[in-house]
Amino acid sequence: MMKKYAFGVDIGGTTCKIGFFDTNGTLLDKWEIKTNTENNGESILSDVAKAVDNKLAQEAISKDDVQGIGIGVPGPVDSQGVVHRCVNLGWGVVNVAEELGNLTGLKIKVGNDANVAALGEMWQGGAKGSKDVIMVTLGTGVGGGIIVDGKVVAGFNGAGGEIGHITVNNDEIEACNCGQYGCLEQYTSATGIVRLAKRKLAKSTEETSIREIPNLTAKDVFDAAKAGDAIAIGLVDEVCEILGSTLSNIACVVNPEIIVIGGGVSKAGDILLDNIKKHFVETSFMACRETKFALAGLGNDAGMYGCVEMLLD
Structure with a gap:
């Protein structure tokens, strides 16, 4: 029974x-x-x-x-x-x-948090019905989960899918939390977006609404971009270009059917998704250009769902 x-x-x-x-x-x-x-x-x-x-x-x-x-x-x-x-x-x-x-x-089954979130989205969320999925979580850091033919790519010692630590800038002088320099996480996480914004504001004197905001957040940057602020639009484009082109590189390796974007930053919605997709298509191998994009559907519950999927599998 x-x-x-x-x-x-x-x-x-x-x-x-x-x-x-x-x-x-x-x-x-x-x-x-x-x-x-x-x-x-x-x-x-x-x-x-x-x-x-x-x-x-x-x-x-x-x-x-x-x-x-x-x-x-x-x-x-x-x-x-x-x-x-x-x-x-x-x-x-x-x-x-x-x-x-x-x-x-x-009985206990254990998985990495980003990997189980990816399983949750595949099972009951934004990637339901797909077996080849890349999940990216844009939160305080950048997490990732890669699923090929319904199975998580965990790797030899569990570090598979750590896409937040792909090097995207060889000229970076500030260290990532991991100790390396120029990781994806330093540009496309919630904290990374704020870091980029502050760098840009320090270098320019242009009018922008984000300059006046105390305790600037990634959400503030996206809200300003939606309202037509030129500097914010430029920042969003820069973030999405970095993420879109990185995802196109990963797509060359695993050829996903769908890429799911989750984490707190994903609440920005279409402005984020459409922009990432645009840059992904510009830089991707022709056979991967049709990759679908979706926002995560389970929010903060994805991990719990994925834990149960892993257990039942």
């Missing part, structure tokens, strides 16, 4: 998003708990286990009816469910599958 329920847990640097699903992929309930990063995040997994146990008690559901827990973490994960360093959680080498399995007595 098929087990009827599953949990999808997306662990972030500040909160853990927990989804309670049936095995048809319907989200029955979702909630968040705080990610406790104290003492190198040693209580994170026991906090998750408690949350799962509480939910099952509340719903009066036996563990025999639970398929397991799929869990997404912000770092590389190997095929055994071992995480090799999650900077944002304070983790070094943690055997997530074994530890959480011991705490809950349930």
